[in-house]
Amino acid sequence: MIEELDAIDLEILRLLQIDESMTNQQIGDVVFRSAATVYARIVRMTKMGVIVGRVIVLDAEKLNLTFKAHIFICIYGYSFEKRAQFKLDALRIKGISEVVYYGGVPQIGLNVITKNMKTFVAIEKKISMMPEIRSIHSCLILDHVKNQNGFSF
Known part of the structure; x- marks a missing residue:
């Protein structure tokens, strides 16, 4: 499956792992693509099963779970x-x-x-x-x- 992903896809995945809340426009600015192109790539990778969900990372210390x-x-x-x-x-x-x-x-x-x-x-x-x-x-x-x-x- 990784063969179906190009360098732009991998960079989009890397950026989403760092900050899932980035907008398609923000990601597009980094990978030099339009927001629409980024959106289409994210949808394609989701349909492929590469992206299976999105999560919020919590601060365990602030939740007193240390x-x-x-x-x-x-x-x-x-x-x-x-x-x-x-x-x-x-x-x-x-x-x-x-x-x-x-x-x-x-x-x-x-x-x-x-x-x-x-x-x-x-x-x-x-x-x-x-x-x-x-x-x-x-x-x-x-x-x-x-x-x-x-x-x-």
Whole structure:
């Protein structure tokens, strides 16, 4: 699919990842194309499935969500169905932001973002009480470097 995208498309994607609120005219000024051309390219990339949605990036500190941790768990019966059901159940717990499956090991990772240690312990307790949990361990994140501007081309 990347073969169908030219340098202008990739630059439009890069700009949208940096600031989704840029207008078509602003993007056009950067890529030396009209707003109508930029719009048409965005619509085409959306129809292609390259653009699947747009999000707003929130400031976790201003929302008092500064406590980050990972919980690693093993569940009984690591089948696709069990993992899918666990994912649905886990994402219903406030504070769990992501469920990650690892290849090569029957383990699931949960990324947690919450207010403090007390709320983290409550989340960890909810997880440990789930009947399919075989083992659980966690680690706290002391520092986190993340590229919030998406993919590099």
